[in-house]
Amino acid sequence: MKTQKRSKTSSKSLRRAVYPGSFDPLTIGHQDIIERLLPQFDEIIVLISHSANKSYWFSPKERKQMAEKVFEKMGQVRVEIYDGLTVDFAKKAGAAFILRGLRVVADFEYEMGMANMNARLAPEIETLICFSRPEYNYISSRMVKEVALYGGDVKGLVPEHIGAALKRKVKELKR
Ligand code: ADP
Numbered sequence: 001m002k003t004q005k006r007s008k009t010s011s012k013s014l015r016r017a018v019y020p021g022s023f024d025p026l027t028i029g030h031q032d033i034i035e036r037l038l039p040q041f042d043e044i045i046v047l048i049s050h051s052a053n054k055s056y057w058f059s060p061k062e063r064k065q066m067a068e069k070v071f072e073k074m075g076q077v078r079v080e081i082y083d084g085l086t087v088d089f090a091k092k093a094g095a096a097f098i099l100r101g102l103r104v105v106a107d108f109e110y111e112m113g114m115a116n117m118n119a120r121l122a123p124e125i126e127t128l129i130c131f132s133r134p135e136y137n138y139i140s141s142r143m144v145k146e147v148a149l150y151g152g153d154v155k156g157l158v159p160e161h162i163g164a165a166l167k168r169k170v171k172e173l174k175r
Helices: 028-040 060-070 086-093 105-121 141-149 160-174
Strands: 016-021 043-049 077-082 097-102 126-131
Touching: 016 028, 016 086, 028 043, 028 097, 028 126, 043 060, 043 086, 060 077, 060 160, 077 086, 086 097, 086 105, 097 105, 105 126, 141 160
Parallel strands: 016 043, 016 097, 043 077, 097 126
Antiparallel strands: none
């Protein structure tokens, strides 16, 4: 097999991956996936997706700002907003990989369907699925929002500033 030469200065040859999701909001589970996979890439782009068919607590801009704060000291992580197909974004960004996380069996069918569809749309882009750590496999943005809504403690489930943002959002929603 031929080995490919990679130059750190040419953006085309960077090992770049896109991690798409709602991130409404980003949780410790998402953060863990990114931090564990980061050594394998030159850059990971956290892609905040925004679908007209889904409802969110936070605007794309709020989700982006919250995620950016988590990775502000990591130059290799960039956060972007996109409302089109992930594969189109990945092609434009020169990313050869799509990253996703898998928590429990219930995630499997959805992730497999999406990976297969993306492979059909763009066979040159590979989806990589990373298993959640067991201690994070029950954490989802949806559950975290539910806990926050009823006044439960979200410490350890989301980064601190996101916990504070959840509290503010709950107050806003209850007004
Ligand atoms: P989406 O609405 O696209 O599923 P999410 O923000 O819920 O967006 O999740 C983005 C990705 O992160 C998905 O692949 C999801 O399975 C994964 N993920 C979510 N929570 C965790 C977690 N606790 N551990 C590992 N992966 C996770």
